[in-house]
Amino acid sequence: MSTVNAVATHAGVSAQTVSRVLRGSGYVSEATRAKVLASVEALGYRPNAVGQALRSTRTKMVGLIVSDVTNPFYARLHRAVERVLGAEGLSLMLLNTGDDAATEQVQLDLAHSYRPSGFLIVPAVGSTLTAERLQGLGACVLVSRTLPGIGVPTVVTNETDVTRAATEELLRAGHRDVLAVLGFAGTSTSERRKEGYCAAMRAAGLRPRIQYTDQTRLTARAMITEALHTSPEVTGVVAFNEPVTLGALGAFHDLGLSCPGDVSLIGFTDAPWMELFRPPLTAVSQPVEELGKRAARLLVDLIAGRDPGDTHLVVPSHLIIRRSVAAPGTPRRTNSPRENGFRP
Amino acid sequence: MSTVNAVATHAGVSAQTVSRVLRGSGYVSEATRAKVLASVEALGYRPNAVGQALRSTRTKMVGLIVSDVTNPFYARLHRAVERVLGAEGLSLMLLNTGDDAATEQVQLDLAHSYRPSGFLIVPAVGSTLTAERLQGLGACVLVSRTLPGIGVPTVVTNETDVTRAATEELLRAGHRDVLAVLGFAGTSTSERRKEGYCAAMRAAGLRPRIQYTDQTRLTARAMITEALHTSPEVTGVVAFNEPVTLGALGAFHDLGLSCPGDVSLIGFTDAPWMELFRPPLTAVSQPVEELGKRAARLLVDLIAGRDPGDTHLVVPSHLIIRRSVAAPGTPRRTNSPRENGFRP
DNA sequence: CTGAAAGCGCTTACAG
DNA sequence: CTGAAAGCGCTTACAG
Numbered sequence: 001m002s003t004v005n006a007v008a009t010h011a012g013v014s015a016q017t018v019s020r021v022l023r024g025s026g027y028v029s030e031a032t033r034a035k036v037l038a039s040v041e042a043l044g045y046r047p048n049a050v051g052q053a054l055r056s057t058r059t060k061m062v063g064l065i066v067s068d069v070t071n072p073f074y075a076r077l078h079r080a081v082e083r084v085l086g087a088e089g090l091s092l093m094l095l096n097t098g099d100d101a102a103t104e105q106v107q108l109d110l111a112h113s114y115r116p117s118g119f120l121i122v123p124a125v126g127s128t129l130t131a132e133r134l135q136g137l138g139a140c141v142l143v144s145r146t147l148p149g150i151g152v153p154t155v156v157t158n159e160t161d162v163t164r165a166a167t168e169e170l171l172r173a174g175h176r177d178v179l180a181v182l183g184f185a186g187t188s189t190s191e192r193r194k195e196g197y198c199a200a201m202r203a204a205g206l207r208p209r210i211q212y213t214d215q216t217r218l219t220a221r222a223m224i225t226e227a228l229h230t231s232p233e234v235t236g237v238v239a240f241n242e243p244v245t246l247g248a249l250g251a252f253h254d255l256g257l258s259c260p261g262d263v264s265l266i267g268f269t270d271a272p273w274m275e276l277f278r279p280p281l282t283a284v285s286q287p288v289e290e291l292g293k294r295a296a297r298l299l300v301d302l303i304a305g306r307d308p309g310d311t312h313l314v315v316p317s318h319l320i321i322r323r324s325v326a327a328p329g330t331p332r333r334t335n336s337p338r339e340n341g342f343r344p
Numbered sequence: 345m346s347t348v349n350a351v352a353t354h355a356g357v358s359a360q361t362v363s364r365v366l367r368g369s370g371y372v373s374e375a376t377r378a379k380v381l382a383s384v385e386a387l388g389y390r391p392n393a394v395g396q397a398l399r400s401t402r403t404k405m406v407g408l409i410v411s412d413v414t415n416p417f418y419a420r421l422h423r424a425v426e427r428v429l430g431a432e433g434l435s436l437m438l439l440n441t442g443d444d445a446a447t448e449q450v451q452l453d454l455a456h457s458y459r460p461s462g463f464l465i466v467p468a469v470g471s472t473l474t475a476e477r478l479q480g481l482g483a484c485v486l487v488s489r490t491l492p493g494i495g496v497p498t499v500v501t502n503e504t505d506v507t508r509a510a511t512e513e514l515l516r517a518g519h520r521d522v523l524a525v526l527g528f529a530g531t532s533t534s535e536r537r538k539e540g541y542c543a544a545m546r547a548a549g550l551r552p553r554i555q556y557t558d559q560t561r562l563t564a565r566a567m568i569t570e571a572l573h574t575s576p577e578v579t580g581v582v583a584f585n586e587p588v589t590l591g592a593l594g595a596f597h598d599l600g601l602s603c604p605g606d607v608s609l610i611g612f613t614d615a616p617w618m619e620l621f622r623p624p625l626t627a628v629s630q631p632v633e634e635l636g637k638r639a640a641r642l643l644v645d646l647i648a649g650r651d652p653g654d655t656h657l658v659v660p661s662h663l664i665i666r667r668s669v670a671a672p673g674t675p676r677r678t679n680s681p682r683e684n685g686f687r688p
Numbered sequence: 689c690t691g692a693a694a695g696c697g698c699t700t701a702c703a704g
Numbered sequence: 705c706t707g708a709a710a711g712c713g714c715t716t717a718c719a720g
Contacts, residue, residue, distance in 0.1 A: 003712095003713055003714085004713065004714060004715090005713080005714095013690080013691085014690070014691045014692080015691090015713090015714080015715090016690075016691065016692090016714095016715075016716090017689090017690060017691075019714070019715060019716095020689095020690090020715095023715085026689085026690095027689050027690090028689070028690085029689060029690090032689080032690080046453060046456070046457055047457060047713085047714080048457060048459065048712090048713050048714070049457035049458045049459075050394055050397045050398045050403060050457075050458060050459055050712085050713075050714085051398060051696095051712075051713030051714035051715085052713080052714055052715075053394045053696090053714090054394045054395060054398050054695095054696050054697065054698085054712085054713075054714070054715095055695080055696050055713075055714045055715040055716075056696080056714080056715065056716085057696065057697095059394060061437075061458075069419050069422050069423050069426075070416070070419045070420055070422075070423050072414070072416065072419070075413050075414045075416070075419045076414055078413050078414075078438070079413050079414050079440065082413075082440060091437060091439070091454060091455075091458075092437070092438065093405075093435060093436070093437055094422070094436065094437075094438045095435070096423065096426060109390060110435060111435075112390065113390055113391060113392060113393035113394075114393045114394060114405075114435075115392065115393075115394055217616055243616075246616050246617055246620065249617075249620045250619075250620060253620060271617075272561055272587075272590050273590055273593075273615075273617045273621070275594075276590065276593045276594060276597060277617070277621065277622075278621075278622045347696095347697055347698085348697065348698060348699090349697080349698095357706080357707085358706070358707045358708080359697090359698080359699090359707090360698095360699075360700090360706075360707065360708090361705090361706060361707075363698070363699060363700095364699095364705095364706085367699085370705085370706095371705050371706090372705070372706085373705060373706090376705080376706080391697085391698080392696090392697050392698070393698095394696085394697075394698085395696075395697030395698035395699085395712095396697080396698055396699075397698090397712090398696085398697075398698070398699095398711095398712050398713065398714085399697075399698045399699045399700075399711075399712050400698080400699065400700085400712080401712065401713095
């Protein structure tokens, strides 16, 4: 493993000159530059990022903190972010909070110990992050979820509007009792969607019916099974994310309910299988790639000390109409669960 | 941002003593330890991982190099690996090769510049990685895919056996013309599955029919559409991964083919939606969590310089029988594509 | 245009 | 049980 000094000796120059050539900063004569480059080549020299980071007090790395790496939403986000950052010579360190505030602190500490150039954070439920803490982290952008009363830059989608549109789609088909399955209570994503849902219901003079979940498939499946079991008057469901959408379909299965015959469904975060499903699912398509790209660009500006312009970005989601919403049928009797997934 | 020296001054000891207390190595008196800990607390000191890494010439980080972060297989792998490594105080740096050999080199260089403690690698297609290169990287485990003639530790699944079992499941139902849709030609995963598939076909005196793909949904969809279009005698399909399974379903849709009425399908890498699909998909369930756990443990042993025992691990996949395989119906006529996804 | 000196924050030998 | 010295690999001022 050769070092700058080895290259310097080999080229007959000083270490700083090697550094200057490699960073392309300052003046270097063509002759020296050529000598250095030849030595770099000859020795197969690769700069040690740790040495660079220590001296420059910043690692060319960005911490991406998400709540669940196996949720496809975050995998897509990761890839989109990586594309933009990679072009800027920045790497990504992906950390998982499991939506636990304590884990979030630990992971943030861990990432911070590498002194990354910046952070892209999806705050965990009940996050205890404060403005000061985030300030201390340096450049930082909140993605998808925001934190109340904290003026940090954010990039989110227009969930309120699109959830209202989704709800109205069900109401237009004739549904009167629509269940909104949300994520964790208190997160900005749940609350903003609740707003849109409630606005549509109120405008139609209907009573909202809300179910919070932990955003995972299995919990959603059990909760939706129970809700539809005890409230057979529900004929429409708006899901929260891909796992919850799968949970809803699992619940329909457990109760022997057909979709859209017995109950209509609007999926969230359109996934490839939703188009192929029978029925093809009407779903909200979130612009995940755009979200990631915008967040990454905003962060890059912040890191470079450039004026980023608007620091509170909203990218539009939209509703894709397919065939999982139909007019409600005859009112259901009490449904009893068929098999796995539900304990009364 | 306080440093060891700040803590040392505050506690009235030397920097090395602080270091010893924090690392829990060497002898330190109870009194000194208490003083140091109090100062750490008082100053809110957090060690700088970059400083540690530079001096100890190893970063407490592992590079995980995969081919496509948005493939759920790798997301699950990431989480499983992170669990084991996190418990050992190791972080993960996730890098994407997009299954491109040149990108693989670049990403590996990049990761290596941080001098991680080890690497977990899913080699890209046509990977130019050599034994020497991997040696130079330090501790290294190949996951899921192997490289021919390279004695590096590996953790894979028993693809040959399970693909043979999947093929036999179709033959048992009466199929004679079964299409095996594989991934990239030449990867160990494609070739090992081809082996299992061919073994089953040969044993039944049948002619193999193989289609290589780039393992993505859209390409698989187009290729399978074309294959089923030109060869209406095919009545069974074995898919390669989740994206290819979706591609197959898309192809059936494009050709107006029902499953399992017109064509039977065996999915690969069981995903939650496959159970809920109509028909519920018979699929190969890969032990991704186990794969990640074993690979991570093996790497941890290697890093610690412990004897890892067996360095070529095979974890078992198994076939989950559901309802996408049925007896072949009457032979199909030439199918013409219905809509999007296929250009003759 | 180039170099000698210093130091980023930590830990590794080496003394005592 | 504890400390003075040195150095991991690089880049940042500062001279010339």
